[in-house]
Amino acid sequence: MSYYNTTEFTNPSIFILLGIPGLEMAHVWLSIPFCIMYAIAILGNFIILFIVKMELSLHVPMFYFLSMLALTDLVVSTSILPKVLAIFWFNTREIDFNACLIQLYFIHCFTAIESGIFVAMAFDRYVAICHPLRHSTILTNPVVAKIGLVVVLRGIMLMLPYPFLARQWPYCRTNIISHSYCENMAVVKLACADIRVSSYYSLSVALFVTGLDVFFIVVSYTQILKAVFSLPTKNARLKTFGTCTSHLCVILAFYIPGLFSFFTHRFGQNVPLYFHILFAIVYLLVPPMLNPVIYGVRTRQIQDRLLRLIPHRRT
Template identity: 75%
Template sequence: MSESNTTHFTNPSTFILQGFPGLEVAHVWISIPLCAMYTTAMLGNFTILCIVKMELSLHEPMYYFLCMLAATDLVLSTSTTPKMLSIFWFNSREIDFNACLTQMFFIRCFSRIESGILVAMALDRYVAICHPLRHSTILTNSVVAKLALAVVLRGAILSLPYPLLARQWPYCRTNLIPQPFCTHMAVVSLACADTSVSSSYGLFVLLCVTGLDVIFIALSYMQILRAIFRLPTKDARLKTFGTCVSHLCAILVFYIPGLFSSLTYRFGQNVPLHFHILIGNLQLLVPPMLNPIIYGVMTKQIRERLIRLFSHKET
């Protein structure tokens, strides 16, 4: 280990990202599935954005929120994956201190934004199924725009304390981060001060903010299921429930890896480090990769538009 990596300091100019410590010889092989997942996420989400823009019949709240989800996934995956690939391919491990804090902010901010978008989509499904005749009057373009602004502002405001708190700590241990990107827990663990404020704030956001999002989504679907079971025929119930399947899959894809990652970081002291890192990577790459596939396969309007698009290309 070089002297610059162990010297005591209080204001680091750079951090050293280690990728997957202990698996350095496999970095090139690890990069292959990560690159494939990132490429799929980019192509899929750009396709969703283009289809919704071109198809006038999709200019309604559900698809506006879907576009927000696609844009969020693009930023979330791009904030980490290119740097990870540069580590694996070019051994470019250094990251500027301010760039590290910026990456931390983007990860936190757009994760909170994605959670908020899933809540807004649950609201859209609730209004569409429980109050179908009032859907267009309740979720007007103005209301959708205000909801979108609220979701973005909430994500930014809640995430801003993370880099601000991390900036004020003295760092006198090492500048080695045993991760391929700058996570809040990894950076704060390098500080040589009482960082309980950061840890407590992170736990507050996890339990109170994310927890409230999950509760709101659950309450929305309780009302949705009650409305579905009141429908007179089985075909009507299945058709109505089918409009929610893609959203339910997106919820599971987003929250399950995030919950598992948080639990392993806080309570999995005996879990190998590379497993922690793998879960963190999946949390940031799996939803952006799977969301456009889920909506492309399960949403009839998008699926039909894709079929028409490719059929025109073939002819």
């Protein structure tokens, strides 16, 4: 097809996504676990949102932040998987230039928002454990709304230059993206111009967002651990710290694959391209799938409400 040639042109109206180069024969088989993960993510996060909305006892800061996390996970997973499946099933590799920039923005924006939500949840755990008597007066509904607004605005503003920088570059080499979705640097690297501004900004934002968020989370949990170890009995320490285990699990599920993907992409020149792309897809699908499962298993209030929703057989 003419779309696949690499002759010179200026600012293409479409890009071509290759899926996972090197694993083309396995595209259909790979789509099966991806579909399962996506289905679990969609169902699980909608259940979380429904339960929090219907259960008045869950209208507290921790579950407000959990609802934000569920919405963010729905956006992130839906931003990539429909197009990935279109490539795998129907070989529909074309994506409009503007649609590519929108996808690029949504992925990076909501990933940054998710990172900010984890900081907000860590702060909630810090206040609940270190200042339990003042929790309701510190984290009032207006304060929670302001924290949520700051988290969202930070993601929106920091990632806004990505599509604008990508749009300004001339593209005259090829319109073929060796990826399954429009990732910022995968798109910008196709430009026939000096892209150091985009490259440096992308690296700076990634280090700033991740570094700052991880720092605040570590500070929060340092204070939490001090408070936990000051408790008089082992049972009290385990019970108190048990309220943080769900949050810690979702943090690890988010940051460890993200950091691994970031460093292998930047410094793993000997790592095959298909591994980079496969891991990049998994990184954006696994946290949205795991988060509702972890909170559903570890949170008694969600379990109780879910059990009430399931019709019981009469004896």
